[in-house]
Amino acid sequence: MSERLKYRPFELLTNIPIEQVKKIPAPILTDIDYFSRAMERVREIKEFREIPFSPSAVPTPARKPSNDCEAAEAQKTLTEIVTGKSPVEIRNTQEYVEWAATGRGEPRSCAARKDLLNRLHRGEFSVQDYLDLHGFTLEEAEIIAGEFIMESVRRRLRCIKIIHGRGLRSPSGPVLKDALIKWLTGRMRKHVKAFATARGCDGGLGALYVLLR
Numbered sequence: 001m002s003e004r005l006k007y008r009p010f011e012l013l014t015n016i017p018i019e020q021v022k023k024i025p026a027p028i029l030t031d032i033d034y035f036s037r038a039m040e041r042v043r044e045i046k047e048f049r050e051i052p053f054s055p056s057a058v059p060t061p062a063r064k065p066s067n068d069c070e071a072a073e074a075q076k077t078l079t080e081i082v083t084g085k086s087p088v089e090i091r092n093t094q095e096y097v098e099w100a101a102t103g104r105g106e107p108r109s110c111a112a113r114k115d116l117l118n119r120l121h122r123g124e125f126s127v128q129d130y131l132d133l134h135g136f137t138l139e140e141a142e143i144i145a146g147e148f149i150m151e152s153v154r155r156r157l158r159c160i161k162i163i164h165g166r167g168l169r170s171p172s173g174p175v176l177k178d179a180l181i182k183w184l185t186g187r188m189r190k191h192v193k194a195f196a197t198a199r200g201c202d203g204g205l206g207a208l209y210v211l212l213r
Contacts (some may be wrong), residue, residue: 090197091121095166095174095205098196099185106193113194120209121196125159127209128152132163138179145183153191153212161198163207184210 090096098121100106100113107113119125131148133141145162152160167174184192191212198207 090200090204093205096197097177097181097208098194099181100194101189101192116194116211117196120159120194120211121199123199123202123209125209125211127159127161127202128157129155130161130163133176133180134163134165138175141176142179142183145180146188149188149191149210149212158212160210160212161202161207162210163203166206180208184208 098117100117102113107116129148129152131145133145136144148160148162162180164177164180165174167177181195184195192210193213194211195208197205198209202209
């Protein structure tokens, strides 16, 4: 082979002692070096130099008591409710429900319907019979509740009570209560004039007064 065609790129390195090669320190990179390398191709987005701000998006801070007396009164009321000294009004809870039918023969104005529901919740309509759905499956409860309402209609009862429970031990919440409301406002609607959560002495949030047509 011709001497001219030989290519020896590392030939000059053969005369360097191995000890000298070992002494060549490797470059030490700091966090700033790594950051600089990572940011080499980063470019500024001019459109983001100014971000629009809308004051209306700022939430309104909660109202603070106007004085120490008002704060003390609120604390006292809360303490009485927690300790049981002051009862909680059932109608002010999230579990309270009420419904009144609309249409021909029913109270037309909102005020009239509200008055009817208030009277029903206060127990002004005497409960003539009741049904307790505790212990029944959802399918069984639907059949039994339907039969109970139809029998009450045949007996010409005006007001009945259905105990559905609160579902506090159920991981799915008040399934039976929600289903009962669906039945009363659905397939049983033609027999129901109104319903409302019962008073505390009659089962409270675990029962419904049902006013029949």
